[in-house]
Amino acid sequence: MKNYTLVAPCFFGMEKILAREIKNLGFEIIKTEDGRITYKTDEDGIAKSNLWLRCAERVHLKVAEFEAKSFDDLYENTKRIDWSTYIPYGAEFPISKASSIKSKLHSTPDVQSIVKKAIVDSLKKKYMETGMLKEDKEKYPIFVFIHKDKVVITVDTTGDALHKRGYREKANKAPIRETLAAGLVYLTPWRPGRILVDPMCGSGTILIEAAMMGLNMAPGLNREFISEKWRTYDKKIWWEERKKAFEAIDESVKFKLRGYDIDPESVEIARENAEIAGVSDYIDFEVGDATKFESDDEYGFIITNPPYGERLEEKESIQLLYKELGYAFKRLNNWSYYLITSFEEFEYEFGREADRKRKLYNGMLKTYYYQYVGPRPPKAING
Numbered sequence: 001m002k003n004y005t006l007v008a009p010c011f012f013g014m015e016k017i018l019a020r021e022i023k024n025l026g027f028e029i030i031k032t033e034d035g036r037i038t039y040k041t042d043e044d045g046i047a048k049s050n051l052w053l054r055c056a057e058r059v060h061l062k063v064a065e066f067e068a069k070s071f072d073d074l075y076e077n078t079k080r081i082d083w084s085t086y087i088p089y090g091a092e093f094p095i096s097k098a099s100s101i102k103s104k105l106h107s108t109p110d111v112q113s114i115v116k117k118a119i120v121d122s123l124k125k126k127y128m129e130t131g132m133l134k135e136d137k138e139k140y141p142i143f144v145f146i147h148k149d150k151v152v153i154t155v156d157t158t159g160d161a162l163h164k165r166g167y168r169e170k171a172n173k174a175p176i177r178e179t180l181a182a183g184l185v186y187l188t189p190w191r192p193g194r195i196l197v198d199p200m201c202g203s204g205t206i207l208i209e210a211a212m213m214g215l216n217m218a219p220g221l222n223r224e225f226i227s228e229k230w231r232t233y234d235k236k237i238w239w240e241e242r243k244k245a246f247e248a249i250d251e252s253v254k255f256k257l258r259g260y261d262i263d264p265e266s267v268e269i270a271r272e273n274a275e276i277a278g279v280s281d282y283i284d285f286e287v288g289d290a291t292k293f294e295s296d297d298e299y300g301f302i303i304t305n306p307p308y309g310e311r312l313e314e315k316e317s318i319q320l321l322y323k324e325l326g327y328a329f330k331r332l333n334n335w336s337y338y339l340i341t342s343f344e345e346f347e348y349e350f351g352r353e354a355d356r357k358r359k360l361y362n363g364m365l366k367t368y369y370y371q372y373v374g375p376r377p378p379k380a381i382n383g
């Protein structure tokens with residue numbers, strides 16, 4: 001049976017949550033670095049990781065790691081690899097991305113062309129090809145990552161990034177990434193059966209991710225992955241893992257989530273997205289003002305991604321919004337609430353210091369996830 005070393009990149013701040021997901025799939029973590037996790041799997045690892053990881057941005061197959069302080073080092077070490085075990089005859093292999101941090105080889109376009117040349121030369125020798133290598137079959141995108149002169153070369157097994165689940169055909173102005181939305185839910189003790197509300201739901205991403213988690217629905221079921229077309233990866237594994245993922249959906253779990261937004265168009269978009277995701281029976285979306293949110297229920301959860309007020313002219317209205325949210329949420333009995341924002345003085349405006357706060361990057365934007373943790377319900381309510 002084959003073993004793979006895979007590398008899963010993620011947003012900064014999400015490493016621990018992603019590591020837990022990887023362990024839960026039964027794989028062994030080798031290394032956790034800022035924004036990426038390296039782990040070992042057996043042969044089903046590529047299919048399982050792509051189908052199931054909610055917080056990873058991609059899944060890469062690690063091919064090599066070596067030191068390179070010159071372009072000669074880079075060329076020789078890359079050419080030495082038997083690329084024919086990864087790239088079959090006729091396949092396309094663009095060097096999709098190169099990045100270099102604190103390293104002698106800092107010109108990434110040069111890194112890309114040297115790596116391309118080395119792989120071409122290695123493959124030509126193996127396939128005894130003297131002319132141009134044909135590249136008209138399935139795709140194996142190559143990624144090169146250099147950090148402190150250490151080069152890691154990988155092949156992307158994912159294609160379109162993992163946050164593209166296939167359900168968000170439309171989005172409102174500032175949608176949160178699906179991978180981050182899933183992470184926000186993971187960082188709370190919410191479980192199906194407990195009340196969950198997003199009172200500023202926009203295109204509905206947080207609730208759709210929560211519903212998929214509640215149903216044990218794999219996030220990758222609605223889409224395809226580039227490695228499904230590979231000749232070098234047994235298609236049977238993909239079929240089996242897809243079948244298992246379908247069978248794993250647990251519709252016996254009963255729960256209903258609630259989403260509100262002040263903007264009717266966003267509510268419409270959220271409904272459509274939930275429909276495409278196959279979770280519309282589990283979420284009610286309504287137009288509503290979060291600052292007027294009230295509930296007679298107890299022990300509920302709010303997870304929300306309010307506007308951040310990034311533009312200067314929005315500052316005053318954001319301060320007012322956060323103040324009003326602070327008043328509204330304080331009236332709720334025994335609730336827990338979780339808000340993500342880049343607004344620096346959020347706690348001051350909201351009127352309460354968070355029990356916990358966690359630094360997370362929403363793309364390149366530094367945000368904090370403010371966590372106000374309410375009491376646990378008595379056993380009977382907890383179900």
Ligand SMILES: C[S@@+](CC[C@H](N)C(=O)[O-])C[C@H]1O[C@@H](n2cnc3c(N)ncnc32)[C@H](O)[C@@H]1O
Binds near residue numbers: 204262
């Ligand atoms: C950053 S967006 C949320 C994006 C959402 N997480 C998504 O994935 O699309 C903030 C949302 O808050 C809504 N909003 C702003 N003020 C509101 C209020 N007082 N009540 C309800 N929604 C509000 C906006 O219409 C916008 O859709």
